[in-house]
Amino acid sequence: MSNVSLIIEERAADIGNFKVGRLLPFRQKRMVGPFAFIDHMGPAYLKDYQNLDVPPHPHIGLSTLTYLFEGVVLHKDSLGTEVEIKPGAVNWMTAGRGVVHSERTPPYLRSSEKVLHGLQIWVALPKDLEDMEPSFHHIDADELPAWEEQGVKYRLVAGEVMGKRSGVPVYSPLYLIEVKAERDADIEIGSQLFGESALYILEGEVRSGEYVYHPKHILVANDATLCTFQMKAGSTVYIFGGEPFPEERFYFWNFLSSSKEKIERAKEKWQKNEFPPVPGETERVPLPISNLRKET
Template sequence: MTMRDTDRRGEHGRGSTDGEGAVEMLLQPQERDLGGFSVRRLLPSAKRTMVGPWIFFDHIGPADFPPGEGITVRPHPHINLATVTYLFEGEILHPDSLGSLQPIVPGDINLMVAGRGIVHSERERPEVTGTAHRLHGLQLWLALPEADEETEPAFHHYPGSDIPMCTVDGVPLRVMMGSAFGLTSPVRTFADTLYVEAHLKAGQCLALPEAPERALYVVSGALRLGGRPLPEHSMAILSPTASVAMEADSDSRVALIGGEPLGKRFIDWNFVSSRKERIDQARADWRAKRYPLVPGDEKEFIPLPD
């Protein structure tokens, strides 16, 4: 997915402590139109740029497409980051400049490591666009540690059957990345990273694993944290020291993200880096068409925003 050039930078700071010490701040999404469908963007925001290594958080849809229409994100570049795509409904076809061609379906995780530079597009197979269909999911970006920013680009696909799951206090959950609840995900990480999905019935509670930085996003439903209500589509930035449990006011689906902070990052369009001059170079390279092409998707591209 792409990021609009106007969404470049925010301040990474802490807000006032509230919610009985559990919630530092509450983020509301910014609606973005990506052409034919909308996303809710939580990170980066004016209040908070990153949570641990996570620097980008988009909730895609739900978007309903009639026959003949669907997602068509033209080829575009990334550097010094990794994208993490996870769907609740629908399918996305991932082609990239490494020659990857991978459909992602609900439950799978696509991890694309941009490193020193990669180009990809997001399409749908004719079998999908030929019928009415829905697309719904999350797409996140991880900033890479400085030592790994210029790593070789790579693509990893993890089928849903490889993602560990368990039930804790009656709550089914999946450990998407990192380690929590006695489980460890096979998804590659570069820093201390946490990503957990849970489904709670109304009235259920779940104690959250600790991490240096954490945020809880309500995909659907409504929760309480430390006595503070968390409405649907809000993201709570959590205190790093608070032992906290969430309680569901209604049937809810949530995503917990977190991990170790990596320090300041610059973000400009689809580029993330610890060095502003590296982003300037990436922009110049895209303008000059020095990036590799996506096999089978060579004719179109997204122009560099002014």
């Protein structure tokens, strides 16, 4: 009997000059624990004249997590941060009451062919921290907990679970675990998980009960504590989840909040150019007329 209650398929979405696969939110499952938004970027094979260019845009009420498999992205924000994110590292930006950032191909790669592949994730903040001061943290790949058990490689990208704790400064109980199987393997970790849980298949094949699942799908568990499945050799999955919040979260564009009024104030503030600027940047993404973050 499968422990899968819902299968979410990756859907195409446009983030300006770059196509992504949208995973969350979904009309039947808007959040998994505090995870509110997941985009699968690429793999995109960019020509020497093609680059990632996401101009300054605002966020409120959430933390963003960027995790790359391939490529390099230059992050700049209104806190004065300027840092490159490379494969295996984590960029963790907490918007709180408001932050602005841009994401671009670094100057030294803009005239060469390149690959970009990774995950962009939003994690909702607890209601009492939605207006906290914005902050930014970069955690290098070798700083993340990594271990191997019976031919399976684990890496704890964020949170605390399985007796490990990531250095990413999260604000509620959650976990994001990378699991890579070098050979066919049985995974039985449900007793160590909590809250709501889901699994994203990046590559390979996963079996749960009598069912077989393939890449670009999220499998939402009926019960996190029953998280048992089989992975084919060469498969990579991401298990994520945590304790859900009691309050509903509302979306508009890049804004996430438990309060519709806060979202309306943020929209007005962006239109009036009252968010702090990103040093050295003059472009601004305009406020959309309709909500680009609606569930599909």
